[in-house]
Amino acid sequence: MDAQSYNAALADLRVMRDSIKKTQAALAKLEAERNKHIAQLATYAKAKAERIAPAAGLSLAEVVDRAPTLAPQPLATDTTPSPEPAAVAEPVTAPQPRVPQPTTPDAPAGEMARPDQLHAAEPPVAHSAQHDEPRTLPSIPDGEAGEAWFTHTKNLASTRPNFVQQTRSTVFLNTDTGVLVHRNQTHHLDLGSRTAAEILTAVFHVLPEGAERIYITAGDPWHRDVGRYPYLRDAVAAWLNAPTPGWRTDTGRGRDRMAGHFVHARNPVARYMRDDESSHVEIRSMGEWFDLDGDDPATARDAFVLLWQALRRHWDDAVLMGSPSQTGRDLWTRTIPARGQHAEGFPVLSEELRGLLHATAGQGRNELIVPPRVQERLPQLVEYDRTFAYAKHTWKSPVGTPRRITSQTFAAWSEKEQTRALYGCGHWHIRVTVPDTWDHVGLLPAPAPGDRAWHYPATPGTTFTTWAGGPEVHTALSNPLTPWKIEVLDGILWDDGKPLDDWAKKLKEAWANLTAQAHFQQDAQQARAAHLASRAVRSILLYGIGSFAQRPRMVTGTTPRNAERDVPPEAEIVGFDDELITWQKPTGFSRDPNAHPEWAAAIWSGARAALLTQRHRADDTYAGALHAAPGTVIAFRTDALYLTQPQTWPHHHEPGDYLLKGHLTGPLTAPANEEELLTLRDAGRNALAQTQKGA
Structure with a gap:
């Protein structure tokens, strides 16, 4: 670009700026007019928010916010505090974000399994006062109300199917x-x-x-x-x-x-x-199932054939269903013992405990650490990705009837009993204090502003209250640098079991077999198909685990514009055109016999802990963020680490091993947002591929 075209582009940009300002002003004027119309409609004695909402293209909550008199009568008049059980239940079923939730159980939990939003670490981004308040996580009610949560849902359990798919x-x-x-x-x-x-x-x-x-x-x-x-x-x-x-x-x-x-x-x-x-x-x-990079439909078909063949070696009745999560869930049910322990299946937790886990157990750690906690100019950016990470953490999972461990009970235990409990299958309500001498990354998730948002406090002396799984709590107490101070306020403890072990072992063997085929296959198309099939096995395990979490459902539907009154009153309008209104509404938890959020939560907690420290017994060494120098960790992204220094961590092509995925030499400007990080990541992957190709 020369100086003349540069100046011309600047002029075009100014025209766009002015057009945007005019459009924004016109939009603000229209929205103000709409609010006036809503206020006028609210003066009608028989006005109802559920009639006005679809006409205005707003949710019920947004209409009520503009015209409080339209609120349902109990909300408009009752200002007395709710009794304790209701006050506790409210945060558990907190409103969901506008990102659509699955309308059916087969939806890829990859929306959970592959979060696309990184949360910047300190210094915090400025928000309005309304959005600066962190979420208040739910707790278990005291007394009999809380004890009633520690049971299973009646007549609901995961059982071995007696039919062929x-x-x-x-x-x-x-x-x-x-x-x-x-x-x-x-x-x-x-x-x-x-x-x-x-x-x-x-x-x-x-x-x-x-x-x-x-x-x-x-x-x-x-x-x-x-x-x-x-x-x-x-x-x-x-x-x-x-x-x-x-x-x-x-x-x-x-x-x-x-x-x-x-x-x-x-x-x-x-x-x-x-x-x-x-x-x-x-x-x-x-x-x-997998990302195609220009592959033709025949290669995708071959990948499905190889995938089916690999699964059939372990399941005589394996069938590829519509999605990886459906397939993973179906294959798992076929590993439930036909006799002996658990032959009667795995009962589903009470809806209250499932709601608590939904609200307090996040998935992958996604965090971007920005200056001044890291250098403004980075010497390099090195990406390490944990191979088939979640498969590493399926060997132990919660089983049996959960027990409540109050702060008094925990305090009365010996140090050995406390350590055993924290190392076991548990989910803990804790008060955390960052050590005064701490100079590394945060270790435990804390609720951040926004639905289901988490951050990882690392400022010395910071105290916060949160929920965390046993692997993370144990890591915070026994990390290789300085133990954190943790006070147990409450907890849920299960027996240790292996409900996922057989299922995961079979999938890991299928993955290893297909990975080997991709490496040794002489035919390029078949090698590519085997690689894609190995990625599909990864998706089956990843999304299968996510499907156990069973999020509260959001149903999406449409209603003709000429039948607006038929839009469900509790629905939120998410779009409309000349013919149809598109809406979504929460439906809560379904009676899913395979809902086991305790298993997903335990695996996710173990994976987050392994991002911090992981022992490699065969090599007698450790890997993870805490084994990199302070100030060299740039970002976490689900099961990947971004550093400014290369490491010598072992990689034996086993699940959980840290694989060098990208390496970009600097100096580089530290990324300030996700887009900049992903740009550097892609450049680093390309640079490493070129280096390896040249070698």
Whole structure:
């Protein structure tokens, strides 16, 4: 770019700036007018917020905020404190963020398993006073009310299935090129503008017998109209709900009852059935299983064949279901003992304890550490990623009826009993104080402003109250630098068991076998297919673990614009166009027999602890952030560490080992946000790949 084009671009930028200001002013004026209309409507004696909300394109809470007189009568008049049980239950079922939650149990828990938002460490970002207040985590009620939580849900348990899972005819389709692969056949389709209706018509034209599952390998047709909508989810919802002559939204069938579409920005699921119910079909994204990098549909098919073959070596009745989480959950149920201990299954915790774990047990650690805690200019950026990390932490999990460990009970125990408890399967309500001499990263999660947000205090002398799993508490007390001060306020303790061990061992063996095939296979396409299949095994375990967490559900639905009064009163409006209103509403916890958030919480806690310190027995050494020099840790990202110095940590291609993933030499400006970190990460991976290629 020369000086003339630079000045011209600046002039264009100023024009854009002025246009944005005018648009923002016009929007503010419209919003002010809308608020006036809401206030006027509220003066009508029979006005109802549930009628006004869809008309205004707002949620009920937003309408009530603008017109408090529209609040339900008990909320508007009752100002007396709630009794203790209700006060405790309120935070447990705190409102969910607007990010859509699964409408069905098969949704990739990868939204949890792959968080895309890093939380900056100190110094804190300035917020309004309203958003600076950290979340108050729930606690267990005192007395009998709290003791009642420590039980299982009646007549609800994970049991071994007594049926064989049905296979579904599957095809693989690239909607950019129109290439369709069905078994050993390849077809070229004319998909028109790539609507769901056109895809269904084209597929069923070349395959008269039809298909039950269509995997999109490239093209993302649900993103075709992104320019018309303010948010990606709105474009996806519009694509899913567009008219499909001869078809309608599937309402489910059989044991695998998956009703309705799943709205997701990247990996949605469309479910349709013919009007005469003669055919049922899903349109899904291949991205649920693995990331394709220009691979054709035939390679994706080969990966699925290799995956199925690898699983069949361990499960005679293994079937690949629609998503990795569904497949992982189904395979796990087939490892439940048929006789002996646990033959009657694994009972599900009370809804209260599941709610508590949902509110207090986060998943991956995602934190960006910024100056002045790190240098403004970094000498280099080195990325280490823990290989198949969660598979390392499945050997021990909570089982049996949980016990409450009060602060008095814990204090009365001997030091040996306390250590055994903290090393066991527990979830602890604690008060934490950072040592006065501390100069490294934070060790324990603390609630941060925002729904389900966590940060990791590291300032010496800081005191905070939080919940944490046994592995993290044990690490904080026995870390190689300075023990932290921890006061146990309350706790949940289970017996140690191995409900996931057999399942995880089989998946690890399948992963190792496919990884070896990818390394030694001479045929390039088959080697690539084996690599993708190994990534799919990783997804089965990762998302299978996430599915145990069983988040409270958010159901997404649509209502015609001419039937606004039919929008559920508790629903939040998330989008609308000339024809349809799209809404979502919470439905709480379902009676899922495979809901075991205690297992997911224990694995996540172990994985976060291993990011700090992990022993390699065979090498008699340790790895992790605490074994890097203070000030050299730049970021944590789920199971990855970003440092300014390379390490000599061992890597034997075993689950949990730290793999050197990227190395970018500096000097570099320290990243100030996630986007900058990911830019450096990608550059580091490319640089390392070039170095290894040259070697």
